[in-house]
Amino acid sequence: MSPASADTPTPDSHLIIDKVTKSFGDTEVLRGVSLSVHRGITTAIVGPSGSGKTTLLRLIAGFEAPDSGTITLAGERVAGEGRWIPAHRRNVGYVAQDGALFPHLSVGQNIAFGLDKKKFAGRAAVDARVAGLLEMVSLEPGYARRRPDELSGGQQQRVALARALAREPELMLLDEPFSALDAGLRVATRKAVARTLAEAGVTTILVTHDQGEALSFADQVAVMRRGELAQIGNPFVVYTRPSDRETAEFLGDAVILDADLQGSLATCALGGIPVRRPTCQGKVHLMLRPEQIRIVPDGQIKGTVLETDFFGPEITVRLRLHPDGRGSSDLDGETITIRHWNATLAKPGSELSLRVIGEGVAFPA
Numbered sequence: 001m002s003p004a005s006a007d008t009p010t011p012d013s014h015l016i017i018d019k020v021t022k023s024f025g026d027t028e029v030l031r032g033v034s035l036s037v038h039r040g041i042t043t044a045i046v047g048p049s050g051s052g053k054t055t056l057l058r059l060i061a062g063f064e065a066p067d068s069g070t071i072t073l074a075g076e077r078v079a080g081e082g083r084w085i086p087a088h089r090r091n092v093g094y095v096a097q098d099g100a101l102f103p104h105l106s107v108g109q110n111i112a113f114g115l116d117k118k119k120f121a122g123r124a125a126v127d128a129r130v131a132g133l134l135e136m137v138s139l140e141p142g143y144a145r146r147r148p149d150e151l152s153g154g155q156q157q158r159v160a161l162a163r164a165l166a167r168e169p170e171l172m173l174l175d176e177p178f179s180a181l182d183a184g185l186r187v188a189t190r191k192a193v194a195r196t197l198a199e200a201g202v203t204t205i206l207v208t209h210d211q212g213e214a215l216s217f218a219d220q221v222a223v224m225r226r227g228e229l230a231q232i233g234n235p236f237v238v239y240t241r242p243s244d245r246e247t248a249e250f251l252g253d254a255v256i257l258d259a260d261l262q263g264s265l266a267t268c269a270l271g272g273i274p275v276r277r278p279t280c281q282g283k284v285h286l287m288l289r290p291e292q293i294r295i296v297p298d299g300q301i302k303g304t305v306l307e308t309d310f311f312g313p314e315i316t317v318r319l320r321l322h323p324d325g326r327g328s329s330d331l332d333g334e335t336i337t338i339r340h341w342n343a344t345l346a347k348p349g350s351e352l353s354l355r356v357i358g359e360g361v362a363f364p365a
């Protein structure tokens with residue numbers, strides 16, 4: 001298991017980004033970003049296209065300088081307040097979206113490109129190190145002789161990672177390295193890469209616009225929105241307790257209902273739902289994840305199926321909730337969309353009973 005993640009700087013922080021801003025012309029791309037990353041953990045920066053994720057990664061790598069704010073790497077200020085350490089002296093690896101292997105070099109030569117020539121002098125030493133790096137990314141030594149265009153997309157990404165690892169970086173920056181791969185290969189490559197980096201003890205930052213990828217890959221997730229980090233936390237916490245509605249809806253499907261919150265009980269069309277640590281009262285928007293709403297044989301809450309959508313392992317079911325005689329008619333008749341594994345259970349027009357599992361999250365209405 002990785003060490004605990006945290007977004008507040010401590011003496012263990014490997015990387016500290018403090019109030020960093022960056023504009024290109026009139027466009028404010030980063031608007032005061034602060035993030036702290038412990039040594040050896042994996043952080044995913046997730047956000048919609050254009051939110052500034054790549055720009056932040058490029059600032060950490062040293063390809064761009066911040067307009068204001070500071071970046072500290074392994075205790076050394078590398079950018080900001082008059083300091084500037086160039087990219088090649090930061091001990092940082094970078095894997096871009098397309099891997100960007102040199103097409104005219106063999107796989108072995110691509111990987112050897114990153115090696116410290118003083119440390120690996122002579123053909124035998126280089127070959128042994130290249131073979132070791134190929135093994136780290138689960139490729140046979142024979143791949144060293146191939147050309148990049150003789151490899152699949154996933155293999156090319158693993159070679160790009162091996163090339164970046166050749167420099168023995170303490171910090172690895174991955175900019176959507178799996179996005180060009182198809183679904184199956186993407187998951188396998190992601191797992192292989194995560195394992196390699198964890199075994200090497202490399203602190204890793206992954207940029208992605210894919211919520212599922214961020215939640216599954218990282219010890220710590222940072223949600224980027226319009227040049228700011230909206231929330232930083234462990235994947236379970238950001239998914240189950242998003243800080244605001246936009247983050248909730250960005251990180252996954254959300255059922256949002258009008259509710260009346262008194263103390264820590266929200267009354268809505270799904271009945272009384274407990275809310276953990278509410279920050280507001282009265283009229284609220286209550287958020288539940290679809291998987292919290294279960295179809296049961298004898299639930300108190302009833303709904304009529306409006307439509308279903310079949311996805312293979314599961315179906316989504318849109319329901320209109322029934323008035324329940326609790327005197328809250330203004331909250332009834334709402335529609336919600338839930339998920340279920342059994343496609344035969346929900347047919348349009350049929351009535352289902354439901355039960356809610358766990359707590360909701362309340363946002364000010």
Ligand SMILES: Nc1ncnc2c1ncn2[C@@H]1O[C@H](COP(=O)(O)OP(=O)(O)OP(=O)(O)O)[C@@H](O)[C@H]1O
Nearest residue numbers: 024027029047048049050051052053054055056209
């Ligand atoms: N060198 C540059 N010059 C001008 N504008 C830039 C430059 N780099 C980035 N931008 C702008 O900054 C904004 C954020 O870009 P960035 O690539 O950081 O976002 P992103 O979150 O990584 O998006 P995506 O997921 O689409 O790659 C965009 O509007 C982009 O056009």
